[in-house]
Amino acid sequence: MRFFSLSLAALLALVACSTTPAVAPASAPGVAAAPAPSGPVPPVARRVPHPVTLHGDTRQDDYFWLREKENPEVRAYLEAEAAYTAAVMKPTEALQRKLYEEMLGRIQQTDLSVPYRKGGSLYYSRTEEGKQYPILCRKKGTLEAPEEVMLDLNVLAEGQKFLSLSEREVSDDGHLLAYSVDTTGFRQFTLQVKDLRTGKTGVERMEKVTSVVWAADNRTLFYVTEDAAKRPFKLWRHTLGTPSSEDVLVYEEKDERFTLGVQRSRSGEYLIASSDSSTTSEVRVWPARNPTAALTVVAPREQDHEYSVDHHGEQFYILTNSGGRNFRVVTAPVKSPGRANWKELIPHREAVLLQGLSLFKNHLMLYEFEAGLPHLSITDLKTRASHRISFPELVYVVYPEMNEEWDTKLLRIAYQSPVTPPSIYDYDMVSRGRKLLKQTPVLGGYDASRYQTERVMAEAKDGVKVPVNLVYRKGLKKDGSAPLLLMGYGAYGFPAFLGFNSNDVSLLERGVVLATAQIRGGSDLGKAWHDGGRMRNKMNTFTDFIASAEGLIAQGYTSKERLAIEGGSAGGLLMGAVMNLRPDLFKVVMAHVPFVDVLNTMSDASLPLTVGEFEEWGNPQVKEDYDYMRRYCPYTNVAARDYPTLLVKTSFNDSQVMYWEPAKWVAKLRALKTDKNPLLFQINMNAGHGGASGRYDRLKEVAFDQAFLLTQLGVAQ
Template identity: 30%
Template sequence: MRRFLLFAFSLLLVLSISFQSIAQGIRVQYPKTVKVNHTDTYFGTTITDSYRWLEKDDSPETAKWVEEQNKVTFEYLEKIPYRQKVKERLEKVFNYPKYSSPFRRGDNYIFFKNDGLQNQSVAYIQKGLEGKAEVLLDPNTFSTDGTSRLGAFSISKDGKYLAYGISQGGSDWQTYYVMEIASKKVLPETIEWVKVSGLSWQAGGFYYSRYDAPEKGKELSSKNENHKVYYHKVGTEQSQDELIYQDKDNPQRFHFAATTEDEKFLVLSISDRGKGKRGDALFFRDLSKGEKGFTPIIAEVGDDSFDLIDNVGDKFLIETNRNAPNNKVILFDPKNPDEKNWKEILPEREQPLNSVSSAGGKLFATYLKDVTSRVSVYDLTGKLENEVELPAIGTVGGFGGDREDKFVFYTFTSFTFAPTIYRYDIATKKTTLFRAPEIDFKATDYETKQVFYPSKDGTKVPMFIVHKKGLKLDGNNPVLLYGYGGFSVNLLPGFNPLLIPIFEQGGVYAVANLRGGNEYGEKWHEGGRKLNKQNVFDDFISASEYLIKEKYTSSEKLAIQGGSNGGLLVGAVMNQRPDLFKVAIPQVGVMDMLRFQKFTIGWNWIPEYGSSEQDEANFKNLYAYSPLHNLKETKYPATLVTTADHDDRVVPAHSFKYAATLQEKHQGTNPVLIRVNVKSGHGASSTSKRIEETADIYSFIFYNLGVTPSY
């Protein structure tokens, strides 16, 4: 029962705060942050929210606060003598061509390429694999500063049209456009206010999902509700789009529509995460018969997930975790819909099924074994045909294609293995190298180790540790520990050239595969969800203690980093163990666990976190670890909070309020700063912004760990 009482916002100024600290010889004078009288009551507990006014992202007062905070932060960063050299080194190691795997439409192949430092990757098209590649779409032309990004990208089955989305400044909002591929002419129609949407073609048009236009000035913060599915016919205005589905009685539901490869069926997926449900319902419409209604596959939203792979005739291949926490694939027959008639095609295995795709009449199933990929090939009846031999231990992605494809592509990567594209021939079951990376990187100079350390409750947690060969375990190495631990997200081995400058300075990079992810299936996720969330923090703290115990580092040489849910992680553990870390980098974090559901699509996270309004047990659990509400008067690590003005997924108010409170409570000399990126979102909106932010983060880490890099 909801017992959340909102009190009137007091405009009375009760206090202005100003603090200063001195770190490594750089004096920091923090801006004054106004405190106001505002309290909320949850289940009889009164909570003070002195910086509530910072939630108003469009107010002049908030804009001034951001300007003053950035001034202090960038003045500090500018005094770090090697900051520019770090940036130059990052640009150099990042400056090499990067390709995506190609995919086919008719006789043409399409792929993406970034020459090295282009702000956005460019889409190319060529006839056959040996044809001359021509630019199909260059997102670098979307804006003069390179901060407008390509979102959705889908080519019609006949290869005649390309529909694509553009997001401005890093926002999750997209505007869709249509291009005639032969002439490369962009048609006049635009589709606005698209968010959390697919793009599926059928009969000269496509299905997509959108919200109504938000209140002017509140586009980046107002709650998103009433998700609708539309059909857009090419050559018409958006006002003429056909409404396919809406549910006014359940405003916090997501609705996705997708067509099968043969465009015979439209499949509607519905989730109800605003009510805390993890799964989805599934319906279909037979377009070949002109049906207008939907027939249920799964009629009610629950906690089990159901994802369409494709149809086999009039039946559907579906991936699900129903009675299978590691996932399985079933065949659903609409003529015999009862669950007892479902046919298991790929039964659940000991290893979690990470992904499954179909191409060339086969199913390609990628499983995880101790956080690394294994690929099995099956026919459509579930008969195992072979395992795909991978070049090393690491992560694989791809294997998508059409039914008539004779071969598919996949990309393989690991921490010291730059993404490499391979071609897999379906008939011969042979893999050949298709495109190797053109990068000056000697993998043999580095080593990757996977360890399993005990968490607080004895659970064995995997962690990857990467560094240059010859590392001395003397407790004096700078270490950057990264974590996430939530939403079933797996942190798999992958190459990041921006880590090279860390390794070059004798640094160690560690990735802890915390509970809350899906590295070991739904049970692993469940172990770090809702009332079990403290396990995630215990796992991360234990990872830090392991690195110190094994003499990789010490508390004075340990930096921690995480973004989004990982930003929450960093904020929580530096509250619980401020003595354990020297530097903390919480990025775009969910810091106010009592109010996250109030903004944009924050209600979408209720199945993961619970809600302060749900019941007293969930409120107490969230209040116990909420980074904002557990800051106390003590010494904190050197902290650089990062967020962005166009982050409409985790709104910057989380970081604003957290940084203001941290500056108020912090008793030590370590700097506690906030860096607010402009025209960027939940992730960097361009290559240049990514490198600039990374350079500032590394400079901050080096400086506060006492490392003077030499390049």
């Protein structure tokens, strides 16, 4: 048995989680006794009345005190929950080990990514068996050249419980690497510069950096820092060899709805600073060869006008939603890029969402969405002839990969489907031929022909058709007997993909059907699909998901007794909302870092993301928004009723959904729910929004989740 450090209160809770009837002792702060029969005893958080009044409506937030991160009672309660979860899950430890070994056995642990060319060098990453993190490398000229290790993340992670790499930008001359890392999980990244010739890291150390880019002089670095609410808002210019205290503030974004980012055009000729809210954009540009030049605004911000900019020759190419919600492409002269000079290149289309564009010397690539599927379209900039790249499968994921070369006819793309492992291709934009460079190996005899993908439509309560993508082992009997895991997200305009994950094979081989619902709130079917599931249309997200579940049951894919659902972050909000709306519909719910305390969080402008998301969820200070959000806020609407079996997961250092949201939700559920179904709360005390950072640690987390799912669905082993 492996031991880990616990506080006295958590150790006492472990005793209470033994098979001997017991109650948590009175000396355990913040944890009250819960009468129970023999078996693990769930902790019960103490209730401290905390009324919250807004618009004349008073809500009781009895678990507000769990926000006190430094309070020993809070840690004691969280550790007691962890101890209870461990005790309940102890009988599944053998299954967890088996699942972990299965998943690990499918991975080629010592592996190499497909190298990409940039500035005369070939860049790639590799992994080594037994090491948690990748190693970033390059070779100059050809693959036969000696390997140069740029950054070994395993070395950076020594002595750390968490490590995440964000930015990694190499200067034009290839001598310098700017990189940023986070060692807490709070997504607060520190920027440093490494001289790749000497292997030494410079004196630069910029804190709270969110984006970074080199100017063309190989000595000027532009970077953006965040404020106390984690909003990227200040653009700085740093000159190598000078102290960071002398860095020049180039631009400050003062509107709290907007975030700021910096990048470089694909041509390399321009630096681009973008200010974006959920609905509005403003872009500034200046020459990469003249880093001290004044910034030029392409088009002043106008409410509900979104646009982005890239550069080619004497023109800027602009993706804009002026003239249509799904965007169109216009060009503008570099010398006078204002809207008065925009000329349409590609018109708006009602059925096609233009999600992004990439420019090459002779070609334009558009990333599009139509009918819930992604597409890549190529336009020859000389002839204006266009074509779409075709793909053979019914359900798939495709996106542009690392394309760092400007003068090339080859487009590097990444492709996968629920049954096809991630595959890297070079696509010839002239001949239209493609070459498979690598398909991620899946060890252990994986056979894609054993599985079936399918796309079905569910009818929402207002008659709208909602796509649902599925994958399952062939031979499925559509008699309602199969266990099914339905996943969803439905927010921010993010599309919902059902791609390949070798870990899923463990579920598929045990007969579990996997499904993803493309519900409103995402942009799968265009920006109107996003609009249909945000602000005062948010209820559509939840009713679409419920309709998807009911549709799968009606078509015989599963039954209520064998249906599990899963979502994370905003998808965790989805889980909480549909649990309140239809607790009878689901057998098992898995909620990861769930955004469930919507009203309280969106009322606190000091928290990360809050102000910027008023245009996604609404502003509770506006009574109409408050009344609407109150209808679906999961924490607010917990009531004395039966709920499904529930696993809630979070991390102590999460900066996007604070740990106290799921903690309060679990505490309130424990106090009010009337069923005897398991309610487990697992918190990673050393991670952030994405969970564990090491690849082996992540596999253990997945094995835990799958063991819970399979056990609760009664899937025979």
